[in-house]
Amino acid sequence: MLHKIIVIFSVINGCIHLSSSSKWHYQCTEGFCRKTLTTENTTSLLSFAECNLLCLNHAGVWPMPTGSISVANLTEINIQKFSFTTNQDTNISNSVEKAFHIFTSEIKSLVGCSAVLQAKNSNLASVQINFQITDQSTKDIGLGTVETYTIETSSGNIINVTIRAKTFFGARHGLETLSQLVIYDDLRGRVLFPANISVADGPVYGWRGIMLDTARNYVTPKAIKRTLKAMAASKLNTFHWHLTDTSSFPYVSKSHPELAEYGAYSPNKVYTDATVRDIIEYARVRGIRVVPELDAPAHVGEGWQSTGVTTCFDWTPWDKYCVEPPCGQFDPSREQLYDILEDLYGDMLDQFGTNVFHMGGDEINLACWKATANLTNWMVSEKGWDLEAASFLTKVWPYFQSNAAKRLHKKAGKNVPIILWSSDLTNQENVTDILPPSDYIIQVWSSGSDSSIRTLLNKNYSIILSNSDALYLDCGFAGWVTSGNNWCSPYKGWQTIYDNKPINIAVNKSNQVLGGETALWTEEAGTSSLDSRLWPRSAAFAETLWTEPATDWSEAEERMLLHRDRLVRLGIEADEIQPEWCFRNQQTCPILGKFNN
Structure with a gap:
């Protein structure tokens, strides 16, 4: 009928x-x-x-x-x-x-x-x-x-x-x-x-952000701007741009354009000076600072082929020399390395400003350095160092970091605050001698219960939280170098992210927590999946950092659904987190008393 x-x-x-x-x-x-x-x-x-x-x-x-x-x-x-x-x-x-x-x-x-x-x-x-x-x-x-x-x-x-x-x-x-x-x-x-x-x-924490990797997979400027629009709608204020890595070098440097010529996936997958400045201004008028990251001395490879300052690039078997293919690290004994870095720092500081700079600094592989004859010969013959693991951690690595920081400060004309990822270097007992707390901010990516967080706080470091057990948004998908799921599974739902409160992690030293960032590494993400990976989960952490609410996620659920709907109407392809029926029939879906099960 x-x-x-x-x-x-x-x-x-x-x-x-x-x-x-x-x-x-x-x-x-x-x-x-x-x-x-x-x-x-x-x-x-x-x-x-x-x-x-x-x-x-x-x-x-x-x-x-x-x-x-x-x-x-x-x-x-x-x-x-x-x-x-x-x-x-x-x-x-x-x-x-x-x-x-x-x-x-x-x-x-x-x-x-x-x-x-x-x-x-x-x-x-x-x-x-x-x-x-x-x-x-x-x-x-x-x-x-x-x-x-x-x-x-x-x-x-x-x-x-x-x-x-x-x-x-x-x-x-x-x-x-x-x-x-x-x-x-x-x-x-x-x-x-x-x-x-x-x-x-007004916000509780002054650093509220998203870290986006645009090197593993290229992300279009249009998609980056969508991210910035959603950040502004959620009152996030920091876009941490992981611009380069071993897999690609899409950043077009004014002083060394050849790095992008060798290292970009294609001539169309680059970030030119005009593009970078456009993104920075787009962010600024939306209340967002853009912080560049030039990761070093690991996570370097593609683009650096002609410079002669790297080692281990694309060595096999890769799992012996790095955490993911292709491998690549700087050889700190190459003095021309620091001249190139100084040029790159100058290019970036001119574009991004001199308030703060992220120098990466994570996941050094000692087997790579130990197998680099030029480096080991330099250590023994010129420096009189032995080849024990401690020498690489407390002498070679600090030698690189000290020289790189001097070049950064030289180009900035002042001591720019430097951010580093937590690493074996920040776990060392003499870390305060190598990385003075007055000069360095540590971005923590280990779990929120890691004892190293307390060590850093006790040594008077300011920290930024990106603990992977709650804030890594690439978790919970298929493995890409193995079968099964990826290394940081399971998937982190918005509830886990919302309840990841700095005050619970830092306890009585939360005043040393500048804030935090959700992080999206793009081995398995890119332009087409960006919105759904970031949103509305990053908005959950936005409220945690802005308000540090005394209650758990359940008190925020209806507002979260409402905000997710706003993001969609702004053109953000935010992921669904419940049937729409639950959105329009408030408090009928939660199982009362079982929020923490």
Whole structure:
């Protein structure tokens, strides 16, 4: 039997508008939104979006504000009538204007075609945003940048919003919060915004980021920008760019373009100076610093063939000389190595700035160095060192690191803070002599329970957490050099990531934790899978670092689902984490009392 379905639609400015009515509305019950059948006796209707804003804790905002938030008096607005004011002659007015235009563009994406279909009713309220920013300098975001902000409103025919912040970056976060308070009421076809808003907010940790490897598999600039867009929506502020590795050298250096010519997968899979600067600016106006990593003295191979400063490149069997193919390490005895590094550091500092630099420094293979005749001869004949393992760890490796750091500081004209991955070097008893805590930050990738974390903290190092038992997003997939699953399985769900709290790992020394990063190594990922690997899991850690909530993931579940939906509407292919039925029927899916099983 055939059933006739009649759908009335219109096309306006390319948008298809379906005229239909819902049989459902939502009621706010005990802090959650309950899906309820609409009957002829129903007198008060709330759309799902309205209910989430008015009913969920913290107005559904992600990440959860650290201070207070209150919203009231939902008012229909004309989404075409947002404006802003700031001092036009200040140094940062251009940045504010760019951030405002990003804001208005993205809220139109968030409410969809309603931005176009909305009736141009002159009686609808407009919104004016006034920025009051104390620090008018154009400094990039640094280790001590203040990112706090407040929002207050006054209303009439114009809803006046005042964002107060010390820096542009705090003000930008305020805009991000506002974007989450603009909603589309699909029951009545209108855009709503609270006429009364009060927010006081700021992050617990100043380093909140994502590490992305673009060397194992090339990631397009377009995909990188999608990542930055999602980071901004989640108030993450650090894009750690692992630019090169043994498998490829896609970075086009001004001083040594031949490295990319030899080392890129193809001429089309490179990051030129123009591309790099475009990505840095795209990030900056979204409140994100881009930190380059030039990994050394291991993880070097492709691209360096013509330089004569490497050893072990593509040696076999590879598992004897490195952790994954192709192998490759620097030969620290080659003095021309440091001249090339100085040039590369100069290129990168000119592009990325001099606030901080990541020098890699992990996974040295001693068998590689021991089998390098040029190096061992130099150790014995020129340095008088023996060839015991301790000499490679406490003499050869520090010799490289000391000389590389001097070249970096020379090009920067100052002692740039250096980040290194945790390694055998950072596990040594005399690590403070080799790597002074005043000069080095250690990024920890071992498990959160590793005793070396306590050692580093006790020796007064500042650390960045990327512990692989919670924050490695490449885990839980098939092995690629063996059968079975990859080395860091199982898969890390958003719940594990959310509950990975620095205060629990560092205990009474959490003040030495700068923050953390989720990490995506791309042996088994790339442009096509980037969004689903990163999102919404990285957003879970964004709230942990912004708020360090006292509760576990279960208290955040409904807001996490709401934020994942926002990311999708912004064009991010964020992975599904529950059936949509659970999203629209709040608190019906969790098995109460079994969250930790």
